Amino acid sequence: MKSLLQKSLTRFTICTAIIFILTTPLFYLLTKYYYAEDLREVIEAAKLGTPIPHTDFERDMFEGILLQFGIIMGVLLVSLSVMLKVISKQIWAPFDDTLKRIEHFSLEQESLPLFLRSNIKEFNRLNSVLTKLIEKNLRSYKMQKEFTENASHELQTPLAIFQTKLDLLLQQPDLSEQQADIVQSLYEVSGRLARLNKDLLLLAKIDNRQYTQMEILDVVQLTENMLPLLNGFTQGTSINEDIQVKSLTVEANKTLLESLINNLVVNAVRHNIANGEIFITIKPDKLIIANTSAEGMLNKDLVFERFNRSSEKIKGNGLGLAIVKAICNFHGWNIEYQYNENRHEFIVSFIN
Known part of the structure; x- marks a missing residue:
């Protein structure tokens, strides 16, 4: 050689x-x-x-x-x-073959690429090092995936038991008002922990690209189907639709697309004013969700960061927009934030 x-x-x-x-x-x-x-x-x-x-x-x-x-x-x-x-x-043909196999490699496949044997020792050495590196990354990926799933399930069980016990306590007839307030605050904390656990698990699954089931979906139809549910937690805030196309088809994971729309609407509710408005606009290649607000412009560099909250008065764990950003990155979409005429606008562009 x-x-x-x-x-x-x-x-x-x-x-x-x-x-x-x-x-x-x-x-x-x-x-x-x-x-x-x-x-x-x-x-x-x-x-x-x-x-x-x-x-x-x-x-x-x-x-x-x-x-x-x-x-x-x-x-x-x-x-x-x-x-x-x-x-x-x-x-250089063996080196070119190695590059092509690396370009088509994906951790989600959980299989090692098979590199061609070469009569040039540097290329064989490169393939050997790459194989060891990929094996190490695959092991880390599997361990992280298993840890995320196991940790989530292990947390869900005690949280559910904890909430059940609190429900039983609240039903006790001899519970004083002070005790009831304490139990109610604990119940709210456990609810936030459950939601935080759920959101972190969702982010981890998106980062690990575990949502592999893709299908052709109509954004217009999906949004209209979700409107009755969305109107249920708008807390007096009205939703105005501006559907400019009959249909907008995209290839996406249905669970993630629903989560994207849901998180944007929930964010619009939390950052709204009393008796405010939410505007849902669908264009040929865009979904725009905006809301009236008494707040000023948000920091564009931080708005999609995890655990970022513009105010301590705003409810939530600060993961909603981070989930939206992760979903867009997963599908290859673009999302941007704008502030126009006292409105916060989040624009999802479905063109890759």
């Missing part, structure tokens, strides 16, 4: 030698009809007894050397060109 340098030099040497052999007749003709031309004229004049013609051996020698040098340089350039275009392509 040779190194890449040895392999390249060997191929270049062989290529140059072959081209030199092919150009040997050219050197022969150059010597016969250029260097020996004056010598032939002298010999013929001596045979015929005629005066010896004037010759310039020094000039002919100089011009001949220049011609030979030019031919040699031409041969080397041709060899280098062949080496770069043809031979190099053959030598």
Whole structure:
């Protein structure tokens, strides 16, 4: 097994030698009809007894050397060109194959790419290192996936039991008002913990790309189907629709698309004013959800960050917009925030 340098030099040497052999007749003709031309004229004049013609051996020698040098340089350039275009392509073929296999590799497949065996030791070494690195990442991915799922389930059970016990306590007839307030506050805390656990699990699954079931969905129809549910928790805030297209089809995971719309509407409710309005606009390639607000413009650099909350008075765990951003990244969509005429606007562009 040779190194890449040895392999390249060997191929270049062989290529140059072959081209030199092919150009040997050219050197022969150059010597016969250029260097020996004056010598032939002298010999013929001596045979015929005629005066010896004037010759310039020094000039002919100089011009001949220049011609030979030019031919040699031409041969080397041709060899280098062949080496770069043809031979190099053959030598680097295993490396190109490795790049293609890495480009098509995905952790979600949970399988190692099979790299081709090469007779160049550097490429084999590269493939070996990549295989070990991918194996390590696959193990880490599986462990993280299992931990996320196990941790979520392990937390859900005690939280559910805790909430059930609190429900039983609240139903006790001899519970004092102070005790009832304490139990009620604990119940609210446990509810926030349950929602936080659910949101963190959702984010982890999105980051791990565990939502593999994709289908063609109509954003218009899905939004209209969700409106009765969305109106149920708007708390007096009215929802105004502006559907500018009959249908808007996208390829997406249905659970995630529903979560995206739900989180944007919930965010619009929480950041609204009393008896305010929510505006849902659907354009040929966009979904826009806006809301009236007494707040000023939010920080565009932080609005999609996890646990970011514009005010402590706002309910929620600060993960809603982070989930929206993660869902958009998962599908290859774009989302941006704008503030116009005392309205917070979130614009989802479905064109990749």
